[in-house]
Amino acid sequence: MSQSNAPTTSAFTDNRLIDAMIYHFSLQMAALFAGAILCLLGAFGFATESSARDILAAFPRSRGAGIALLSIDLVWSFWLVSTMEMGEFSAFHS
Numbered sequence: 832m833s834q835s836n837a838p839t840t841s842a843f844t845d846n847r848l849i850d851a852m853i854y855h856f857s858l859q860m861a862a863l864f865a866g867a868i869l870c871l872l873g874a875f876g877f878a879t880e881s882s883a884r885d886i887l888a889a890f891p892r893s894r895g896a897g898i899a900l901l902s903i904d905l906v907w908s909f910w911l912v913s914t915m916e917m918g919e920f921s922a923f924h925s
Contacts, residue, residue, distance in 0.1 A: 878880045
């Protein structure tokens with residue numbers, strides 16, 4: 832028989848205290864909160880369609896500024912991931 836290196840407990844049934852997490856709300860609550868904000872913004876845009884279209888059409892655009900901003904965001908994201916304490920995801924580590 833071959834032995835498996837798979838963990839005996841699932842990462843999804845980790846019973847550690849919620850106090851060990853860096854956030855004080857669950858992922859479900861964060862998703863519901865973000866979804867509610869996006870639904871409210873969508874409802875506002877739908878209700879004020881003509882004025883919202885005019886505001887967005889007048890919004891300034893610059894390809895160079897967009898590339899520079901996304902490049903800065905990319906470097907910042909890589910720095911955050913490389914320096915972030917990933918303790919709350921340790922249950923998923925093999």
